[in-house]
Amino acid sequence: xDIKKKTQTNAGAATGSRGEQRREQILKxxxxxxxxxxxxxxxxxxxxxxxxxxxxHLLYYFPGKDAILEYYFENVANLxxxxxxxxxxxxxxxxxxxxxxxxxxxxGLTRSEIGFMLECFGVAVHDxxxxxxxxxxxxxxxxxxxxxxxxxSGSKGAGAQDAAELAYAILIGLRTAAYxxxxxxxxxxxxLFREAIIRLARRPR
Numbered sequence: 570x571d572i573k574k575k576t577q578t579n580a581g582a583a584t585g586s587r588g589e590q591r592r593e594q595i596l597k598x599x600x601x602x603x604x605x606x607x608x609x610x611x612x613x614x615x616x617x618x619x620x621x622x623x624x625x626h627l628l629y630y631f632p633g634k635d636a637i638l639e640y641y642f643e644n645v646a647n648l649x650x651x652x653x654x655x656x657x658x659x660x661x662x663x664x665x666x667x668x669x670x671x672x673x674x675x676x677g678l679t680r681s682e683i684g685f686m687l688e689c690f691g692v693a694v695h696d697x698x699x700x701x702x703x704x705x706x707x708x709x710x711x712x713x714x715x716x717x718x719x720x721x722s723g724s725k726g727a728g729a730q731d732a733a734e735l736a737y738a739i740l741i742g743l744r745t746a747a748y749x750x751x752x753x754x755x756x757x758x759x760x761l762f763r764e765a766i767i768r769l770a771r772r773p774r
Contacts, residue, residue, distance in 0.1 A: 607688060
């Protein structure tokens with residue numbers, strides 16, 4: 570899953586109008602600017618230049634830089650949740666592999682996409698709208714993991730919820746560590762996460 574491509578495609582898919590194409594250009598421009606120099610150092614003028622338009626023209630489509638990021642992040646989160654939801658129809662053991670591959674195979678989420686998401690998480694500390702979007706993403710992911718652990722262990726209730734909390738913390742922690750620590754290769758992070766899921770599923774309740 571190429572999140573950048575799918576997010577931009579979703580932005581322009583509704584009508585195919587010139588306005589939607591412009592939105593797509595702006596989303597791509599913001600993404601590229603963030604990957605290049607980070608969100609805090611990216612100005613509205615930078616985004617406008619990358620989108621080949623003036624800042625005043627850009628403001629016709631979005632009220633500001635934060636609004637572009639919020640729109641982009643919401644689409645990214647929805648794509649992730651839709652992908653995870655697709656796993657629910659698979660056997661529990663296969664779901665573990667699919668989830669692991671999504672985050673650690675380097676194909677579902679590329680390094681640049683992880684960097685983009687980490688930028689969003691940082692901005693969410695002070696951006697109320699973005700923070701609520703991240704909270705929704707976290708909640709949905711944990712609900713999915715709770716259901717997965719119920720299927721893996723055959724038990725319901727607090728035990729599965731506790732395992733889901735731990736698994737989600739390990740997922741975010743390992744994926745962040747693999748981004749910053751070049752010694753932690755993705756295959757190793759993948760192995761560690763998969764083993765953690767299996768151990769959590771097997772632990773006494």
